Amino acid sequence: MREKGWEKTLPPLPNVEKYGRVVTRFAPNPDCVLHLGSARAIVLCYEYARMYNGRFILRFEDTDPRLKRSSLQFMDMIRKDLEWLGCIPDEEYIQSDRIEIYYEHAEKLLRDGYAYICTCKPESFHRRVMACEPCECRNLAPEENLRRWERMQDGTYGEGEAVMRIKTDLSHPNPAVRDWPAFRIIDTKKHPHPRVGSKYRVWPLYNFACGVDDHLMGITHIIRGKEHLTNQERQKYLYKYFGWDYPEAIHYGRLKIEGASLSKSKILRGVRDGLYTGWDDPRLATFLALKRRGILPEAIKRLMIDIGPGAADITISWDNLYAYNRKMVDPIANRYFFVWSPVRLLVKGVEKEFTARIPFHPDYPERGSRVFHIRPVEGSFTFLISGRDAEQMKAGSIVRLIELFNVRVEHTGRDSIVASFYSEPYYDAKKMGAPLIHWLPEGDGLPCEVFMPDGSTVSGLVERSFGSVPIDRVVQFERFGFVRVDSVGEKIIVFFTHR
RNA sequence: GCUCCGGUAGUAUAGCCCGGCCAAGUAUUCCGGCCUUUCGAGCCGGAGACGCGGGUUCAAAUCCCGCCCGGAGCACCA
Numbered sequence A: 001m002r003e004k005g006w007e008k009t010l011p012p013l014p015n016v017e018k019y020g021r022v023v024t025r026f027a028p029n030p031d032c033v034l035h036l037g038s039a040r041a042i043v044l045c046y047e048y049a050r051m052y053n054g055r056f057i058l059r060f061e062d063t064d065p066r067l068k069r070s071s072l073q074f075m076d077m078i079r080k081d082l083e084w085l086g087c088i089p090d091e092e093y094i095q096s097d098r099i100e101i102y103y104e105h106a107e108k109l110l111r112d113g114y115a116y117i118c119t120c121k122p123e124s125f126h127r128r129v130m131a132c133e134p135c136e137c138r139n140l141a142p143e144e145n146l147r148r149w150e151r152m153q154d155g156t157y158g159e160g161e162a163v164m165r166i167k168t169d170l171s172h173p174n175p176a177v178r179d180w181p182a183f184r185i186i187d188t189k190k191h192p193h194p195r196v197g198s199k200y201r202v203w204p205l206y207n208f209a210c211g212v213d214d215h216l217m218g219i220t221h222i223i224r225g226k227e228h229l230t231n232q233e234r235q236k237y238l239y240k241y242f243g244w245d246y247p248e249a250i251h252y253g254r255l256k257i258e259g260a261s262l263s264k265s266k267i268l269r270g271v272r273d274g275l276y277t278g279w280d281d282p283r284l285a286t287f288l289a290l291k292r293r294g295i296l297p298e299a300i301k302r303l304m305i306d307i308g309p310g311a312a313d314i315t316i317s318w319d320n321l322y323a324y325n326r327k328m329v330d331p332i333a334n335r336y337f338f339v340w341s342p343v344r345l346l347v348k349g350v351e352k353e354f355t356a357r358i359p360f361h362p363d364y365p366e367r368g369s370r371v372f373h374i375r376p377v378e379g380s381f382t383f384l385i386s387g388r389d390a391e392q393m394k395a396g397s398i399v400r401l402i403e404l405f406n407v408r409v410e411h412t413g414r415d416s417i418v419a420s421f422y423s424e425p426y427y428d429a430k431k432m433g434a435p436l437i438h439w440l441p442e443g444d445g446l447p448c449e450v451f452m453p454d455g456s457t458v459s460g461l462v463e464r465s466f467g468s469v470p471i472d473r474v475v476q477f478e479r480f481g482f483v484r485v486d487s488v489g490e491k492i493i494v495f496f497t498h499r
Numbered sequence B: 001g002c003u004c005c006g007g008u009a010g011u012a013u014a015g016c017c018c019g020g021c022c023a024a025g026u027a028u029u030c031c032g033g034c035c036u037u038u039c040g041a042g043c044c045g046g047a048g049a050c051g052c053g054g055g056u057u058c059a060a061a062u063c064c065c066g067c068c069c070g071g072a073g074c075a076c077c078a
Helices: A036-051 A072-085 A099-111 A122-130 A142-154 A206-216 A226-242 A264-272 A287-292 A297-307 A318-329 A387-392 A426-432 A464-468
Strands: A023-026 A055-060 A091-094 A115-118 A163-166 A181-185 A202-204 A221-225 A248-252 A255-257 A314-316 A338-340 A343-348 A354-359 A369-374 A380-385 A398-401 A406-412 A416-423 A445-451 A457-463 A474-477 A481-488 A492-498
Touching (some): A023 A221, A036 A055, A036 A221, A036 A255, A036 A287, A036 A297, A072 A287, A099 A115, A099 A142, A099 A163, A099 A181, A099 A202, A099 A226, A115 A142, A163 A226, A181 A206, A202 A206, A206 A226, A221 A226, A226 A248, A297 A314, A297 A318, A318 A492, A338 A445, A343 A387, A398 A426, A445 A464
Parallel strands (some): A221 A248, A255 A314, A343 A416, A445 A492
Antiparallel strands (some): A115 A163, A163 A181, A338 A457, A354 A369, A398 A406, A445 A457, A474 A481, A481 A492
16 A cells, blocks of 8 residues: 555565575677566566565577677667666576587487487478377487487478477467477578577577576576467476476566557557657657657666566556656756747837846756846837747737747737837735736747657747856756756757656 | 467556455546746646346355457467
8 A cells, every 4th residue: 555655666576585696687689779568578687686685687588680689889779778777687698608508408308318309391380280280200219309409400400391399299289388499590600699690590489599598597587478478388398308497487468658659560660761850759659769868767667666576468548657757857947948939029118228137947046037128128028939829919918028028019020029018016916817928039049949749849949048058957848848968069958858 | 279368547556365444546647727037847626437148145346157359379480
């Protein structure tokens, strides 16, 4: 039960007392950058390890040099993603370093008669297995299997001509688990592995490498998506044959986020085809994109903890993420005036000079304030206001320029509005219910472009004092939303975070 | 089609194992009010949910059965 104000925590892990120390792992294929979909596995594994003073392992599963080619570059980007998220692994393994280990285990299974080398055509094997019947290779003697294994290694068999299969129950209700494949041949002359080149031509499939590694690395709690539920069934045969105990397993449901694709292949294709500007395109839900938009890693963590390890498929709303982020960002973000689609506002009848001091943050006056000097020329002064505010203004209406004075609109034009000084006191505006709008002295703004999450941009001018804000800082453009400072050059570039 | 997993308000989550204190809690969202020289934050109030149908029981979101809906797997991918 959680009291108000208490942070939500994860439910306890099952059977922790059975193990000396909790060990979890995150096991990505380094074939893409990480995204919000990966966050669930990462945060759950990391937080549980921390919660029980355990270890969190990063394991790169790069055993497919052909279809899901990994790359050194992605391995590095993944490490950086994890670092940014604040989920730094205690240990790291790479499966392409461990091929010999898989071979040893394969040979043991072959010798013990728990596996065989199958040279059947996939279609004919499939037919047999659907009928719960063994294929011709299944009853081969261990010696013959070992000979065939040798022929897989030495090149006698070509790509696709032989696989090693694990014996299961041919009558298993789920045909998908019957005698599943554990190793296949890949012509690494044609498809060299990015790390080990063409050193190996027999490569383990997911269930073999993963199953063996989870045991060897002492994983106590496997936390992964429920699409792996049948893989667990398959891997349990391995554990039975080796005499190992299967770890605790938690299979969480599929996670989607409204309006964004969490498909690696779509992200990969989109970036490659130039549909996106890069891995950090604000339309993407990659960590890189979220980071660029000013989403704090802690917000992602909190959201994932809030969601927890449930098995239901869910579609989270961006608002769920934004709410956490806003809570963290609001107190730290200083406020600035940003005028977009600017419209000129000429105010007549300004008979004296004004100085406006506006705090950088309304709740923290100690942070100081920005200062604007209004020096009218012949009783007139020209401001810039946002187009959206200009549209609302009608002749005769009173509006207040925040922290300055009230004006009465005289007439409105396409790109300029003429008004006259009305009064200075704030309470005049308050008692009339006059709108409060932000403003900039004309000629005093810095050009600024905001990149929005939908790929569009908003351009306008930001107040002069903004020039000293460092890159990467998240600030709030008043009455517009939070943004993260991306670059400062001829133009200031910021990325929209959320409202 | 076969196998498996799910289904609490718009979204997410608590409760379900060990039926009653749940005419269902929390966060967010939306609406209203207060406060505030931001349409931000904060505070107060309101709206909004147990997929459907049976059964067991004094009592069911919780147990049983059937149905419906959603998802995943059925690769020499991970």
